Amino acid sequence: MNSQWFKNTDIRVDDVSITTLCSHTALQIFHGAKREGFKTVGIVDSSRKWFYDLFSNLIDEFIVVDDWFDVCSPRVIAKLRELNSILIPHGSLVEYVGLERIRKIPIPIFGLRDLLVVESNQHSKMELLSRAGIRIPKSYRFGDNIDGVVIVKLPGAKGGKGYFIARRGDEVIAGINKLLEEGIIKDVNEVLIQEYVIGVPAYFHYFNSVILKRLELFGIDIRYESNVDGLRRLPMDVLSSISPTFNVVGNLPLVVRESLLPTVMRYGMNFIEATRNYLPPGIVGPFCLEGIIRDDGGIVIFEFSGRIVAGTNLYVQGSPYSQFYWDEPMSMGRRIAREIKLAIQEGRLNEILT
Ligand code: AMP
Numbered sequence: 001m002n003s004q005w006f007k008n009t010d011i012r013v014d015d016v017s018i019t020t021l022c023s024h025t026a027l028q029i030f031h032g033a034k035r036e037g038f039k040t041v042g043i044v045d046s047s048r049k050w051f052y053d054l055f056s057n058l059i060d061e062f063i064v065v066d067d068w069f070d071v072c073s074p075r076v077i078a079k080l081r082e083l084n085s086i087l088i089p090h091g092s093l094v095e096y097v098g099l100e101r102i103r104k105i106p107i108p109i110f111g112l113r114d115l116l117v118v119e120s121n122q123h124s125k126m127e128l129l130s131r132a133g134i135r136i137p138k139s140y141r142f143g144d145n146i147d148g149v150v151i152v153k154l155p156g157a158k159g160g161k162g163y164f165i166a167r168r169g170d171e172v173i174a175g176i177n178k179l180l181e182e183g184i185i186k187d188v189n190e191v192l193i194q195e196y197v198i199g200v201p202a203y204f205h206y207f208n209s210v211i212l213k214r215l216e217l218f219g220i221d222i223r224y225e226s227n228v229d230g231l232r233r234l235p236m237d238v239l240s241s242i243s244p245t246f247n248v249v250g251n252l253p254l255v256v257r258e259s260l261l262p263t264v265m266r267y268g269m270n271f272i273e274a275t276r277n278y279l280p281p282g283i284v285g286p287f288c289l290e291g292i293i294r295d296d297g298g299i300v301i302f303e304f305s306g307r308i309v310a311g312t313n314l315y316v317q318g319s320p321y322s323q324f325y326w327d328e329p330m331s332m333g334r335r336i337a338r339e340i341k342l343a344i345q346e347g348r349l350n351e352i353l354t
Pocket of ligand 1: 137151153160163194195196197198201223225246290292302303
């Protein structure tokens with residue numbers, strides 16, 4: 001794979017609209033774009049329009065669709081062009097609109113388009129992390145003997161929905177067969193069977209600035225998931241009869257021991273290097289490494305997101321880490337807009353859009 005820089009020079013640099021789908025981190029993205037002086041455009045599903053209307057101070061123009069698939073219709077594309085849009089990808093974009101449509105959408109995307117493709121496949125995702133030299137959990141194939149506890153994961157950014165825990169090979173096979181029967185997956189290779197790592201989950205947010213040539217650690221969060229994060233309230237004897245599930249319901253802020261930060265930064269740097277080597281021209285802007293901090297201080301990364309993550313919604317006024325780079329309220333949404341602004345000022349917009 002090889003993402004192309006967006007060469008289409010007909011983007012009018014004095015009149016850019018920051019555009020995103022009204023979902024996920026949209027309010028933060030619009031808020032940040034406004035602070036940087038940009039026009040904002042929200043693509044909104046008609047059923048949610050009333051909600052986003054409540055924030056009309058942040059959104060200059062709406063493009064209303066009745067179905068997310070319409071995002072790639074000639075009508076919407078023409079409107080996005082007319083509005084001189086740069087599209088900011090987030091977790092709902094690929095999930096709602098579909099990977100192939102987004103891959104081909106003829107509108108400049110902020111960041112590395114092909115990373116969205118790698119991200120949507122659990123196996124290629126883990127391969128990229130492994131090539132980056134980042135510590136990852138052990139993986140198993142369908143039918144393998146299972147040594148310890150495993151988590152079985154579905155493809156795509158579904159926020160942990162449908163994942164299950166198993167202790168033995170026959171439990172894994174039964175669970176996957178059920179997913180096949182229910183039509184949730186079509187092929188056993190779509191799922192990832194991964195060692196369940198015990199420790200504290202932590203999601204590390206980064207921003208790779210191509211314009212300033214530096215990696216910024218932007219924040220850390222813990223995802224709060226139902227029901228797994230509620231189980232600790234129950235007595236031990238009840239717990240054995242309950243299967244944990246991993247539906248994300250929100251995010252909690254986290255700072256980690258400072259002695260862990262060198263590993264966190266090293267992982268981020270390794271990840272950027274791997275994307276440059278295997279997905280040239282390499283990652284631009286926000287990304288997240290998602291892992292478990294073990295009791296020996298080791299950090300095992302089980303997942304990445306190659307775009308803004310929902311945990312950054314915690315830090316609309318900046319995080320304890322973003323303060324070290326930007327002595328002003330700097331959310332991830334604003335940081336994206338700032339990068340675009342700096343690129344425009346330096347005539348380097350083509351280095352950050354694919
Ligand atoms: P993911 O969709 O990969 O972010 O996973 C959803 C949730 O499942 C995570 O937030 C964790 O709580 C849990 N999880 C995923 N992979 C692992 C793993 N290898 N070990 C322990 N917990 C995991």
